[in-house]
Amino acid sequence: MVATSLKFYFCNPVPVRFLNGLNNMVKTRELAEIINEQIYDLSDADFSQQCKRELDEKGVLTLSNFLNANTLKELVEEAENGVSQAYYTNSTHNVYLTKINNNFKPEHVINKQLVSSKGCICTDQIQSDSKLKKLYNSNIFKSFIAAVVGEKSLFPYEDPLSSINVHYAGAGQELNWHFDNSEFAITLLLQSPIGGGEFQYLKDFRNAEKNEMNFRGVEKLLTGSIAPDILNMKPGTLVLFRGRNSIHRVTPTIGNLKRILVVLAYNSEPGIALSESARQTFYGRLC
Numbered sequence: 030m031v032a033t034s035l036k037f038y039f040c041n042p043v044p045v046r047f048l049n050g051l052n053n054m055v056k057t058r059e060l061a062e063i064i065n066e067q068i069y070d071l072s073d074a075d076f077s078q079q080c081k082r083e084l085d086e087k088g089v090l091t092l093s094n095f096l097n098a099n100t101l102k103e104l105v106e107e108a109e110n111g112v113s114q115a116y117y118t119n120s121t122h123n124v125y126l127t128k129i130n131n132n133f134k135p136e137h138v139i140n141k142q143l144v145s146s147k148g149c150i151c152t153d154q155i156q157s158d159s160k161l162k163k164l165y166n167s168n169i170f171k172s173f174i175a176a177v178v179g180e181k182s183l184f185p186y187e188d189p190l191s192s193i194n195v196h197y198a199g200a201g202q203e204l205n206w207h208f209d210n211s212e213f214a215i216t217l218l219l220q221s222p223i224g225g226g227e228f229q230y231l232k233d234f235r236n237a238e239k240n241e242m243n244f245r246g247v248e249k250l251l252t253g254s255i256a257p258d259i260l261n262m263k264p265g266t267l268v269l270f271r272g273r274n275s276i277h278r279v280t281p282t283i284g285n286l287k288r289i290l291v292v293l294a295y296n297s298e299p300g301i302a303l304s305e306s307a308r309q310t311f312y313g314r315l316c
Contacts (some may be wrong), residue, residue, distance in 0.1 A: 145207075
């Protein structure tokens with residue numbers, strides 16, 4: 030028998046840069062079946078900063094064709110299958126989403142009640158293997174969104190309802206004029222209606238931080254004296270919108286094809302739940 034010598038080859042240490050690149054490749058693979066990676070590289074820091082500049086300047090960022098065609102088709106089917114579980118609200122509110130203020134007359138704009146009507150299914154009603162949840166929980170997606178909106182980290186809602194919502198607006202249903210309470214909103218349009226369903230807005234229409242509510246401007250808008258801007262988007266578009274100081278609405282849907290929109294909601298701190306009153310109003314339940 031001839032003795033065979035065994036040789037062990039030890040590779041040189043792998044450069045950190047290579048490992049980081051490999052790590053990014055692994056991370057992006059989790060989104061490969063969901064988004065159009067040929068268009069959007071969410072791990073590209075330069076791209077994130079470009080998006081941040083646009084959001085800061087315009088108050089809105091639209092990434093068209095963000096979802097690939099297969100994902101869009103799949104999510105529309107999921108949403109249609111879940112519509113029977115939707116809770117439909119027909120609530121009234123003022124544009125500031127605050128309670129009646131008895132310091133002002135009933136006809137004052139701060140007390141003027143508008144009607145919003147839409148259906149919604151919540152996080153716990155979405156399939157555990159849905160690509161919506163994969164996208165929402167993706168570390169690279171969260172890191173991208175955090176970089177664009179200027180947050181260090183993002184966290185889901187503590188309650189089981191508010192992190193991912195699918196909204197339905199059938200014929201005649203709408204989301205009326207309002208300012209958001211949150212700093213930013215993230216949405217995915219899945220299906221456009223035959224007509225209506227326009228996203229209308231006016232940027233920097235108040236300054237909530239300085240308690241400047243712009244009552245006169247809001248009154249002019251509600252009486253039709255001011256024309257809003259219109260944000261045109263097609264199904265598959267990701268939108269980031271700063272709605273705290275930009276008033277906005279979605280006009281009534283026309284026709285028998287529902288407008289279907291996904292809202293992805295994060296917080297800058299852990300352990301935050303949507304208020305019980307808001308959950309009861311918009312979801313019809315607390316948990």
